[in-house]
Structure formats: C-alpha cells, structure tokens
Amino acid sequence: MPQGAPADGASSADGASSADGASWAAELEWKSPSPRLRGVRRAQLAAATIPVLAIAAGTGAAASGAAVGGIASVAVLAGAAILDLLLGRRVRAWGFTERQQDLIVRRGVMFRRLSVIPYGRMQYVDVTAGPFERAFGLASVRMHTAAAASDARIPGLPQAEAARLRDQLSALGESQATGL
Amino acid sequence: MTSIGDNPPARPPAPTPPNAGAGTSALAGGWERLHPLSAVVRAGRGTLALLVVMAVSAVSRNGSGTQDLVRLGLVAVVLLVGLVSWLVTRWRVSDGVLQVDTGLLRRSSLRYPLTQIQAIDVVRPGLARVLGMAELRLRMAGAKGSSGRLAYLSSVSAEQLRARLLAMAHGLDEHEPAPPERPLYQVDPKRLIASLLISGPAMALELAIVVLVLVALIKPGAAGAVLASGATAFLGVSSALWQRFNGEYRLVVAEAPDGLRVRAGLIETSAETIPRGRVQALRLVQPLTWRPFGWCRIEVDLAGRATGGRRNRAAKRAGRALLPVGTLAQAQALIERVMPDVPTERRRPPARARWKAPLRFRHLSYGLNDRYAVTVSGRLRVVTDWVPLGKVQSVRRTEGPLQRRIGLASVHLDTAGRMIFAVARDRDRSEADGLLASLPGACRAARAGETGIGTGRRRF
Numbered sequence: 001m002p003q004g005a006p007a008d009g010a011s012s013a014d015g016a017s018s019a020d021g022a023s024w025a026a027e028l029e030w031k032s033p034s035p036r037l038r039g040v041r042r043a044q045l046a047a048a049t050i051p052v053l054a055i056a057a058g059t060g061a062a063a064s065g066a067a068v069g070g071i072a073s074v075a076v077l078a079g080a081a082i083l084d085l086l087l088g089r090r091v092r093a094w095g096f097t098e099r100q101q102d103l104i105v106r107r108g109v110m111f112r113r114l115s116v117i118p119y120g121r122m123q124y125v126d127v128t129a130g131p132f133e134r135a136f137g138l139a140s141v142r143m144h145t146a147a148a149a150s151d152a153r154i155p156g157l158p159q160a161e162a163a164r165l166r167d168q169l170s171a172l173g174e175s176q177a178t179g180l
Numbered sequence: 181m182t183s184i185g186d187n188p189p190a191r192p193p194a195p196t197p198p199n200a201g202a203g204t205s206a207l208a209g210g211w212e213r214l215h216p217l218s219a220v221v222r223a224g225r226g227t228l229a230l231l232v233v234m235a236v237s238a239v240s241r242n243g244s245g246t247q248d249l250v251r252l253g254l255v256a257v258v259l260l261v262g263l264v265s266w267l268v269t270r271w272r273v274s275d276g277v278l279q280v281d282t283g284l285l286r287r288s289s290l291r292y293p294l295t296q297i298q299a300i301d302v303v304r305p306g307l308a309r310v311l312g313m314a315e316l317r318l319r320m321a322g323a324k325g326s327s328g329r330l331a332y333l334s335s336v337s338a339e340q341l342r343a344r345l346l347a348m349a350h351g352l353d354e355h356e357p358a359p360p361e362r363p364l365y366q367v368d369p370k371r372l373i374a375s376l377l378i379s380g381p382a383m384a385l386e387l388a389i390v391v392l393v394l395v396a397l398i399k400p401g402a403a404g405a406v407l408a409s410g411a412t413a414f415l416g417v418s419s420a421l422w423q424r425f426n427g428e429y430r431l432v433v434a435e436a437p438d439g440l441r442v443r444a445g446l447i448e449t450s451a452e453t454i455p456r457g458r459v460q461a462l463r464l465v466q467p468l469t470w471r472p473f474g475w476c477r478i479e480v481d482l483a484g485r486a487t488g489g490r491r492n493r494a495a496k497r498a499g500r501a502l503l504p505v506g507t508l509a510q511a512q513a514l515i516e517r518v519m520p521d522v523p524t525e526r527r528r529p530p531a532r533a534r535w536k537a538p539l540r541f542r543h544l545s546y547g548l549n550d551r552y553a554v555t556v557s558g559r560l561r562v563v564t565d566w567v568p569l570g571k572v573q574s575v576r577r578t579e580g581p582l583q584r585r586i587g588l589a590s591v592h593l594d595t596a597g598r599m600i601f602a603v604a605r606d607r608d609r610s611e612a613d614g615l616l617a618s619l620p621g622a623c624r625a626a627r628a629g630e631t632g633i634g635t636g637r638r639r640f
C-alpha cells in the first residue's frame with residue numbers, strides 16, 4: 001500500500017475525480033460523507049492502537065528494559081500516524097451522487113471503485129450505525145441488490161441525511177422496481 | 181425427538197382446497213404426506229455404513245455383543261426420528277404457493293411462491309431409486325439457500341408434481357400436461373471419463389499417485405508418512421472428481437417449451453428443469469489440456485444458491501454443467517438455444533494491457549450488443565462469459581494501482597448469479613468510462629424488451 005501512494009497523494013480527493021479526465025464522471029456533482037467520518041476513523045484507529053501500544057511497550061520493557069519499550073511504542077505510534085494519513089485519504093475518496101435512475105458510489109484510493117446501481121434493481125436499503133459512528137452522530141446507508149457483488153455502501157452520513165437517503169432510495173426503488 | 185409422534189396439530193383448513201394431486205396419503209384440506217418409506221431412505225446411508233461395520237466386526241469377531249446392540253439401537257433411533265419427521269410433515273399446493281409444514285417441537289410452515297421458482301430438480305439417490313422414490317427440490321431466488329425440499333415422494337408423483345408446479349410457475353392451468361421435449365444431445369460417458377482424467381485436479385491427483393508409488397518402491401517406510409500428510413487433500417480431490425463424474429454421467433439436455441431439462445447421474449440421478457428466462461449467465465471453459473481435443477465445457481448460473489446438500493466446495497465452484505464436455509460446435513449450438521443472437525464481434529484491449537496481465541492478455545476481449553454482453557479472460561484456460569443485459573443488477577468500474585499507472589480500468593457486470601461474473605478487464609480508461617455511461621441505459625432497454633416476450637408476466 002505505501003508504495004506508489006505518495007506519487008499521486010498530493011490531491012487525493014480532487015485526484016479521484018480529475019483522474020477521470022474530461023469524462024462524464026467528473027461532470028457529476030459528487031456528494032461526500034460528513035467530515036466527521038474522519039473523526040470516526042481516527043477514533044477507531046486509536047481504539048485499535050491502544051492495546052497494541054500497551055502490549056508493545058509492556059513486553060519490550062519487560063524483556064529488555066525501558067529503552068526498548070520506549071522504542072517499540074514510538075514505532076507503534078509512527079505506524080498509527082501513517083495509517084491515519086492513509087485513512088484520511090480514503091475518507092476523502094468516498095463520494096456518491098443520485099441521478100435520475102441510478103445511484104453512483106465511488107470509493108478507494110489505491111483500488112478505486114465506481115459503481116452504478118439502478119434504483120429499479122434495489123432489493124432493500126439498510127441503515128446501520130456502529131458505536132463509533134453513533135458517537136459522532138453518523139450512520140451508513142447500504143443499498144442491496146440481488147447481486148452479491150453490488151457495492152453500494154455509503155458510510156459516515158449525518159443521521160438526518162442517512163434517513164433522507166434511505167427514504168429517497170426506497171421510494172425510487174419502489175417506483176422503478178423490476179424483477180431479477 | 182424422544183416424545184411420541186402425534187398426528188400434526190389441527191390447523192384451520194384452507195379456504196379453497198384445490199385437492200388436485202392424486203396423492204396416496206391425502207389428508208384433510210388438500211394436505212398430503214410424503215412417501216411413508218422416506219425415513220428409510222433418509223437413514224439409508226448411515227444405516228448401510230453401520231451394517232458394513234457390523235458385518236466386519238462379526239467376521240473378525242472383534243466387537244462384543246453389546247457393541248452390536250448399541251449400533252442396532254442407533255439405527256432404531258435414526259429410523260424413529262425419521263418416522264416422527266414423516267408424521268409431522270405435510271405439504272400442499274394452493275393459490276399458486278407450495279406450502280410445507282414440518283417440525284414436531286418447533287413447527288415451521290414454509291411457503292414457496294411458484295412464480296418465483298428459479299429451477300425445479302428431481303433428485304434420486306441410489307437407495308431411493310431402488311425403492312422407486314424421488315426428492316423434489318425447488319430453487320428460489322433468495323440469497324441464503326432458500327430452497328424447498330420434498331423428500332421423498334414416489335417417482336411418479338414427483339414427476340407429476342414437477343409438471344404441475346412448472347405449469348403454474350408459467351401461469352398456465354395446473355392440469356396442463358407437460359409439453360413434449362426435444363433432446364439436444366447426450367454426453368458420451370467415455371468422453372466424460374477421458375475429459376475428467378486429463379482435467380487439472382485429476383492430473384494433480386495422478387501425479388501424486390505416481391509420486392507415491394515411486395516413494396513406496398524406493399523407500400517403503402516413507403510412503404505411509406507421505407500418504408498420511410496428503411490424505412485430506414487426496415480425499416477432497418477424489419470426492420470432487422467423483423461428484424463431478426456422478427453428477428454429469430450420461431447428461432442429457434432436452435429442450436421443452438417451458439425450459440431446459442437436464443438429466444444426469446450414475447448412482448444418484450437428477451432431473452433439473454431450468455425455466456425460460458431464468459439463466460443469469462453462461463460460461464464456456466476451454467481448459468489447456470482439453471484444447472488438443474477441441475473439447476470445452478458449458479456452465480450455467482441461476483439466481484439463488486445451488487442446491488444439493490452434500491456437494492462439497494470444489495464441486496460447487498465448478499458450477500452446474502449444461503455440457504460437461506463437448507465439441508465447440510455442440511457448445512455453439514447450445515448457446516444459440518439458450519441465448520439467441522449473442523454478440524460475435526469482440527474488442528481487444530489496448531496493447532499496453534500486456535504489462536498488467538501478461539498471461540491473460542492473449543485471451544482478453546469483450547463484445548456487446550443490445551441484448552447480451554460477452555467477456556473473454558483466463559490465464560491457462562480460456563473462459564468466455566455471456567450475460568443477458570436484462571439481468572445486470574449493477575455496473576462497476578475498478579482500477580488497481582498498476583492499472584491506473586497505465587490508464588486502464590475493468591468494468592464488472594454484476595448479476596444475481598452465484599458463480600459466473602462477466603468482467604471486461606483492462607480496457608482503456610476512456611472506453612471504460614464510455615461503457616459505464618452507456619451500459620445502465622442499455623440494460624434498462626434490454627430489460628424492457630425482455631418483459632414484452634413470452635407469457636407477458638413479470639419474469640424473474
């Protein structure tokens with residue numbers, strides 16, 4: 001993951017759309033998840049880092065003295081800082097847009113994905129909010145089709161926006177429904 | 181399941197019991213029971229295994245009398261459980277829904293709307309064939325293996341019920357006789373055996389056996405250890421091969437107005453009916469080792485999980501074969517029957533795709549017309565996938581880091597199938613963008629055209 005990332009890392013969010021060149025995707029009006037999603041990812045990273053940090057510092061210090069413990073914890077913190085930067089780029093890469101007959105979702109920095117999902121193919125929508133997302137007042141919306149590979153998930157929407165999108169999607173799905 | 185097997189609890193009778201089936205064991209309200217010997221067949225495999233164990237121990241006089249008693253007790257318990265399950269299970273067809281009630285302590289009532297059937301299979305395991313019984317399986321579109329089973333019915337009533345359910349699924353009168361069918365081809369058993377012997381997994385297995393024999397000749401002591409270390413892989417591959425052989429032996433494909441009939445099987449036979457318009461994707465596979473003989477294989481993908489309790493993962497991944505092995509001419513004739521007017525023109529990816537996919541590049545291409553998309557890929561084997569545009573659920577463009585460096589992108593066409601996915605790999609980015617812009621509209625148009633044909637009903 002780290003290789004190649006710095007090369008086009010300078011303008012990741014804009015890069016994602018400008019890389020599409022003068023194509024139709026760039027002309028769409030992309031909506032983004034709430035900036036608070038950055039906070040959610042940071043909190044999740046911190047929650048994962050703390051136990052690792054404790055173990056690294058503890059075992060390092062117990063095995064070969066305080067200095068090694070210090071070095072181990074610095075290494076863990078540095079790793080977390082790099083991950084944090086990468087997570088930030090990934091948060092900025094999310095985008096979605098509601099067209100007349102389909103929803104478009106884009107995601108990813110290294111492996112970029114752009115999905116076009118017609119409303120008529122929708123089976124159901126679900127809105128989920130994990131503990132971290134809830135703490136930041138956010139929720140994820142996911143639109144399911146009969147194809148397992150369809151990838152229509154939008155994380156980090158403000159809860160009101162998530163509810164609006166859910167209602168919008170289910171109304172559109174209802175009116176444009178088709179079979180399998 | 182130790183309590184007494186009472187009659188099923190009284191249920192309010194259906195408002196309009198059609199009572200059409202000429203079942204031997206009809207209950208009130210149009211309900212019918214399964215075949216009374218179902219318990220025997222269900223217990224069959226375990227019982228046979230136990231009998232073999234008992235015979236062996238009786239011959240070698242190792243087992244004591246109490247051990248035999250315990251085994252007999254086990255058989256009795258299995259039979260009793262089967263008997264209770266038979267007593268509490270009943271089914272009926274009413275208002276276009278197949279209803280199956282079962283369970284002693286936890287009653288469950290399952291309903292299968294016939295208009296949503298993806299396929300109907302009649303399966304006969306070896307023991308059931310001896311006793312003239314068959315299992316009916318309904319494949320539904322649900323995501324989580326929601327397939328209906330009626331195990332077991334008598335062979336005759338299973339056939340009748342299949343015809344009746346299919347007629348109802350197509351919106352016809354339920355007493356409409358099954359339409360005549362026209363056999364398309366039969367697979368030659370000799371060719372099937374030969375093709376399996378030179379298929380990838382079998383070649384690996386044969387190589388392993390040769391190595392094992394060599395080891396045993398050179399150093400007899402080591403052979404046991406080698407065998408023990410590879411035993412699970414060995415068993416897995418051979419059982420997958422056996423299941424493929426058993427499932428595709430004497431495979432016959434027949435065409436009837438209500439769909440394709442696929443019959444096959446050596447010991448366990450199955451007769452599958454795939455109604456028209458249910459095919460989500462077709463795949464043509466040309467393995468490297470088959471190419472000198474000009475053989476190929478065609479697999480079909482439907483919505484919903486593949487049924488079949490004991491098929492293992494390798495067998496499942498192989499997919500349902502419509503043509504286990506055949507010539508390219510046979511394959512083309514079959515594709516023409518299932519998907520008329522598939523695109524013939526193929527577009528190659530740009531030459532720089534060679535850097536990203538050196539092995540695949542030779543085969544990569546895709547084609548498109550207003551009804552179907554076709555993609556070709558594969559490293560050693562050549563894999564061609566056809567997808568009806570009317571079945572496409574969503575369109576995706578993916579770009580990996582390497583692809584982005586050289587301006588390539590892949591376009592995926594997602595369908596409700598489980599195994600076959602059409603991907604136009606490593607296209608020029610602007611071409612991928614063009615596809616992404618035009619495909620949703622093309623799929624909508626194809627979908628609209630599709631509903632116009634046939635019975636005029638909403639098709640799944």
